[in-house]
Amino acid sequence: MQRILTRGEIETLDRTSIVRLILPLPTTFGIRAERLRSLAPDNPIGDYLLLIAALAAAQQSVYEKAPPLAELDELQLAQAQAHGMPPFSARSFHREPQWRAHLEAIGQLLLADTSLSAPIHTLLNELLSELKQAPEQIERQADALLSHDIEHIDAARAPFIMAALQVYWSQLVLTLESKQVPANTPFGLCPCCGSQPVSSSVMLGGPKEQIRYATCSLCASQWHIVRVTCTHCEDTQQVAYHTLEADAGIKAESCGHCQQYRKIFYLDKEQHAEPFADDLASLPLDILMGEEQFYRANNNPYLWQLAQ
Numbered sequence: 001m002q003r004i005l006t007r008g009e010i011e012t013l014d015r016t017s018i019v020r021l022i023l024p025l026p027t028t029f030g031i032r033a034e035r036l037r038s039l040a041p042d043n044p045i046g047d048y049l050l051l052i053a054a055l056a057a058a059q060q061s062v063y064e065k066a067p068p069l070a071e072l073d074e075l076q077l078a079q080a081q082a083h084g085m086p087p088f089s090a091r092s093f094h095r096e097p098q099w100r101a102h103l104e105a106i107g108q109l110l111l112a113d114t115s116l117s118a119p120i121h122t123l124l125n126e127l128l129s130e131l132k133q134a135p136e137q138i139e140r141q142a143d144a145l146l147s148h149d150i151e152h153i154d155a156a157r158a159p160f161i162m163a164a165l166q167v168y169w170s171q172l173v174l175t176l177e178s179k180q181v182p183a184n185t186p187f188g189l190c191p192c193c194g195s196q197p198v199s200s201s202v203m204l205g206g207p208k209e210q211i212r213y214a215t216c217s218l219c220a221s222q223w224h225i226v227r228v229t230c231t232h233c234e235d236t237q238q239v240a241y242h243t244l245e246a247d248a249g250i251k252a253e254s255c256g257h258c259q260q261y262r263k264i265f266y267l268d269k270e271q272h273a274e275p276f277a278d279d280l281a282s283l284p285l286d287i288l289m290g291e292e293q294f295y296r297a298n299n300n301p302y303l304w305q306l307a308q
């Protein structure tokens, strides 16, 4: 049995040796695709998980073939350091048109996949044709997604546009070294890009044993958040845990202060849990949380449910 650190012990460690930031692995999309495929059988949304597995596999392929990005802007990095702000803020960073080439490449890979349904092919053909003829419209949709401008998000296209943005932002953050990211950035947002987390995970093994990290919904960086703390509003008094089965490796961490929840994965119980895939595959837990009058703090980037 591994001993679980108490909250006080974790906070003590926090000041000394906890790794604050884990940059994404260059294989992050491939790992996600594999996990989605393994979760699909018998899942109530199994077909959707298989579609997103194909999307994540396309992301991995595009990521691996992507030409390198331009040199980092040293002045911009220095300003981020000086103001404690994420260096590649999703809302304000000037993204290069390269991300649209990623969208085109992801779309083409998926169109070559004959296992995908006719409606998906139609959706992708329309998306790619608009990308060619009116790229400014696609840029506007990307802006809406990155700033959570719910009124202007097209839920059907959103997972594909987000997928291309994820590839681009992962490329960006992988040009960084952890020490180039400011040590103190706004709570609850990714220190690299300022986006919200998709979920959080309590790690297993080595110096990260039993330490909780939130995973960025955009760039997949992971950052430390002390356990039993609301990842949305930082409250520590009214945090509670909900599960569908006893001793589950997947829980919803709710907050009575802000009425929001996010899922938390315990890797000692669910060793292969992946922050995006397992969030998507545990939709029944979202239904339970809805019944208990809690709200998802934000959408999974692969599934946009816009009605609140």
Ligand SMILES: [Zn+2]
Residues within 6 Å of the ligand: 190, 191, 192, 193, 194, 195, 216, 217, 218, 219, 220, 221
């Ligand atoms: Zn990020």
Ligand SMILES: [Zn+2]
Residues within 6 Å of the ligand: 230, 231, 232, 233, 234, 235, 255, 256, 257, 258, 259, 260
């Ligand atoms: Zn809260």
